[in-house]
Amino acid sequence: MPALPPSLTEIRDEFLALDLKERLQLLLEFANELPPLPDHLKDRDDLFERVIECQAPVFIDLEVEDGAVRMHATAPREAPTTRGFASILVQGLSGLSAQDVLAVPGDYPHLLGLDEAVSPLRVRGMSGMLARAKRQVAEKTAA
Amino acid sequence: MPVAADPAPQFRDYAHPERLVSTDWLAENLGTPGLVVVESDEDVLLYETGHIPGAVKIDWHTELNDPVNRDYVDGNGFAALASSKGIARDSTVVIYGDKSNWWAAYALWVFTLFGHEDVRLLDGGRAKWEAEGRPFTTDAPSPAPTDYPVVERDDRRVRAFRDDVLASLGQVPLIDVRSPEEYSGLRTTAPAYPEESALRAGHIPTAKNVPWVRAAADDGTFKPKQDLESIYRGEVGLSEGDDIIAYCRIGERSSHTWFVLHHLLGFDKVRNYDGSWTEWGSAVRVPITKGTEPGSV
Numbered sequence: 010m011p012a013l014p015p016s017l018t019e020i021r022d023e024f025l026a027l028d029l030k031e032r033l034q035l036l037l038e039f040a041n042e043l044p045p046l047p048d049h050l051k052d053r054d055d056l057f058e059r060v061i062e063c064q065a066p067v068f069i070d071l072e073v074e075d076g077a078v079r080m081h082a083t084a085p086r087e088a089p090t091t092r093g094f095a096s097i098l099v100q101g102l103s104g105l106s107a108q109d110v111l112a113v114p115g116d117y118p119h120l121l122g123l124d125e126a127v128s129p130l131r132v133r134g135m136s137g138m139l140a141r142a143k144r145q146v147a148e149k150t151a152a
Numbered sequence: 153m154p155v156a157a158d159p160a161p162q163f164r165d166y167a168h169p170e171r172l173v174s175t176d177w178l179a180e181n182l183g184t185p186g187l188v189v190v191e192s193d194e195d196v197l198l199y200e201t202g203h204i205p206g207a208v209k210i211d212w213h214t215e216l217n218d219p220v221n222r223d224y225v226d227g228n229g230f231a232a233l234a235s236s237k238g239i240a241r242d243s244t245v246v247i248y249g250d251k252s253n254w255w256a257a258y259a260l261w262v263f264t265l266f267g268h269e270d271v272r273l274l275d276g277g278r279a280k281w282e283a284e285g286r287p288f289t290t291d292a293p294s295p296a297p298t299d300y301p302v303v304e305r306d307d308r309r310v311r312a313f314r315d316d317v318l319a320s321l322g323q324v325p326l327i328d329v330r331s332p333e334e335y336s337g338l339r340t341t342a343p344a345y346p347e348e349s350a351l352r353a354g355h356i357p358t359a360k361n362v363p364w365v366r367a368a369a370d371d372g373t374f375k376p377k378q379d380l381e382s383i384y385r386g387e388v389g390l391s392e393g394d395d396i397i398a399y400c401r402i403g404e405r406s407s408h409t410w411f412v413l414h415h416l417l418g419f420d421k422v423r424n425y426d427g428s429w430t431e432w433g434s435a436v437r438v439p440i441t442k443g444t445e446p447g448s449v
Contacts, residue, residue: 037200064194087250089197127196128213 040092062137071145094135165377167418192259202288238295248274258407312423322449326359337442350433399425
């Protein structure tokens with residue numbers, strides 16, 4: 010199994026060092042840190058893909074430039090859990106090479122110790138987001 | 153000691169007006185001894201972004217459900233949960249939440265399984281409180297534990313199981329409160345909701361489709377009694393003495409309808425089939441009807 014990229018390892022270790030209640034707080038911090046869209050993607054709804062595995066409306070777009078990946082996401086304020094999931098992936102995947110993103114294990118969301126804190130059903134939403142992110146990167150790399 | 157009911161005129165016509173409180177009432181009564189306010193949401197973090205001052209949080213996934221069996225917590229689990237939230241057996245519990253109170257109604261229904269006497273909903277839920285510009289806080293309350301008694305869960309009165317539904321097919325009115333797309337079998341989850349592993353699509357034969365949202369006004373409050381009557385008695389044909397079973401996908405939206413039928417319209421015998429479509433749609437050899445008609449057995 011390939012090693013996790015340092016960005017994702019760091020996020021995982023941050024979560025696992027905390028108790029269940031603190032993990033929720035950290036997820037909330039991630040939710041609050043979800044970066045706004047860059048100017049060139051504002052009002053470009055057509056570029057974004059809806060993550061239907063999430064209960065809240067969340068949309069993602071992955072850019073690949075010179076082999077480096079940048080992920081963007083929007084999710085409503087009233088859906089902080091989903092925002093938190095998106096923010097983890099935006100922070101963890103952005104800056105990685107396309108190859109590294111494609112090698113991220115599909116069960117990464119379940120490695121964060123959130124299944125107990127948030128419930129496995131909800132974490133599945135992040136798995137859907139990751140799968141879609143990887144698929145976008147694969148498509149954009151092939152083209 | 154129960155806190156006096158909300159005398160608001162908009163509740164007066166309902167069969168059990170004491171089961172609802174208005175945002176005005178709650179604002180005036182925050183901090184009243186004997187009152188515990190509970191937030192119960194679909195989003196497990198929404199409470200942490202800010203909640204009604206003094207409110208505690210109860211999460212349906214992680215606190216009301218048993219972590220191993222597909223069931224609710226038992227009497228010991230419920231007593232421990234209630235105690236940790238500062239709820240005593242005689243507390244007045246007011247529950248509110250996101251999504252027009254789906255999960256709040258679900259939590260209220262679970263409280264009913266344990267026979268908690270005085271449990272009410274905030275009409276309009278979190279969205280109405282927010283729309284009115286009322287205060288939210290991120291200060292976490294630290295309630296003193298109570299000596300909530302261990303009460304055995306009563307699964308007979310307001311809860312139905314698959315075998316109950318199967319045995320009474322065609323004899324009792326069944327209400328499917330899911331979206332028309334789920335009912336007809338176009339899909340197994342609410343539009344825009346994640347797949348939750350039902351293997352087949354459609355509805356339970358004879359069930360009539362009354363999406364839960366028909367009971368809610370645009371601001372998330374419950375519709376006036378007259379409107380509810382014309383839907384459930386008029387269109388659906390429910391009548392006094394009926395033994396009614398409601399279901400949805402996992403039992404949350406049907407808790408909302410259960411609340412309407414039981415507390416607002418006063419039907420005595422209403423049960424929520426919480427196994428709902430995620431059980432029925434995956435069970436072996438149970439009958440399923442496709443299409444927009446209820447079908448027969």
